[in-house]
Structure formats: structure tokens, C-alpha cells
Amino acid sequence: MADKIQYGPALLLPGDNIHITTNPDTEPFWEAAKEHRLTACECAKCGHFRMPPSPYCPECSSRDKKWPTLPGTGTVFSFAICNKNPANGEDYIYVPIVVDLDGAPGTRLNANVTGCKAEDVTIGMKVTVEWTPIADGWVLPNFRAV
Template sequence: MTELRLASVLPTERVKIATDASTEPFWQAAKEGRLVAPQCSDCGTFRLPPTPFCPECQSTSMDWIELSGRATVYSFAVVHKFPGQPNLILVPAVVELPDAPGTRLVTNIIDIAPEEVRIGMNLTVDFHPISDAWQLPVFRVDSESEDTTHV
């Protein structure tokens, strides 16, 4: 019988981030268990990853909007046998955030058999501790809106 292996994330000590004035609010919110996105105060355009200038109007003015944490899978890959971690399975993904139209976030999908992941699948955010006491936004199947019994 084959052992069911679920997607996970890299071990805490293997994930490090660097922040700057544009990204610090995103990471501070994640540390608090909140998912946020910057929205231009002038034209309303959301932008992820956070940037100093709005890609639409070039404004530097932004508000940080708290999101619901819902997402859908836009694209994904499955990584088996990560170097130095032969039993680790990763599902890196690009997800769309419906609360922040036009944005996508690169993340990991966790706690699911990789063969069950599909484009358009509904997800919800969770937070995984990483180095230096930060938290990484990761996503799991939104059990309230998905039937995970399909193959």
C-alpha cells in the first residue's frame, strides 16, 4: 500500500525573508495572522507584490487593505524530493485574491495530496512560522466550498 503524502512547506529555518519600506506592512500583518494587500489611495489599483509606485498612476500613496484570506488556484507545480529534504513534497502556486482584483500571490498549498490540486480550486489562507519569528502566508483547501473527495 502506498503511503499518502501531503504537500507541506520548507522547514522553518530554510525560509528567510528580507523587508523594505514597501513590503514591511505585508510581513507585519502576516506575523499577526492577517493577509493584506496595498491599494493605491489615488486610483484604487491593488498591487502585489508591494511596490513603491502604483503601476497604473505612479502614485506613492497607498492604503493597506485587510483581505478575507480567500483565494483560487491560478497555476501550480508539484516538487518532489527537494534537495536535502527527500520526503518533502511542495506545491508552489500562484493564487488569485478575489478581494484584491488583479492581484496574484506566489505561495504554497499545504495539507493536500498533490494530485488533488486543480486550477480554480478554492483556498483559504493560513500562516506558517518561518525564521526570525516571521510568518509565511500559505494556503489550504477551503473546506467550506470544496468537495475534496474527487480524484
């Protein structure tokens, strides 16, 4: 069996170069993030969660939404190890993950993970949210290994 490649610490991308756009369906998620609350879009009629948020519930077609505060924890569903900063092409180790969110069945969120070596990220790893300031006063949820 080959030796595991050693990448080193999984870094978060610097927030200065991260810009987001919002729309009426996504803005409540981002407003909650400013308050360091992780949320997901839940149908106020039938309770079905959906991420990304959309105008209508795919289960019952209701337009009514709720934005409950989630525990802020989750489980890594998938990941990739990247070695270049997309902003400038310089060597930079970061690990985009897809997280199954606790408290919102069926929802997944794309983010980055830190608090461990890149080579130690695994599917099934438990993570907890942390908050990264980004451009224009917004705040991005990322995750830390627990």
C-alpha cells in the same frame, strides 16, 4: 488514459530554513502577516491593487498606499508539484501555487498549499490562508485546500 501519479499529502516546507528580506515597500505586508492578516498593496488615490508592492502606482503614479485586510481566500491560478526539499535535497512533496487573491482584483501571491494530496491540486481550486512561522520571527502566508 494513463493513471494519475500518486504523490501523497502536499506538505508545507519547514519554516526554519525560510528567510525573507523586506524593504519599505514590502514590510507592511510582512508586519500584517505577523498579525495573521493577509493584505495587498492598494493605491490610496485610485484603488489599483499591486503585488508585489512597488513605490509608485503603475496606473496613476501616486506614492500613497493602503494595506486593507483581505478575506484570506483565493483561487489557484497555477501550481507545480515538487518532490525534493530545496534545503537538503531529501524526498519531500510540496506544491507551490500562484493564488488569485479574493478582495484584491488583479493580485496574485506565490505560496504553498496543504490539506490535500498533491495530485488533487487543480487550477481553479479554492484555498484559504494559514500561517507558518519562519526564521527571524516572521510569518509566511500559505494556503489550505477548502
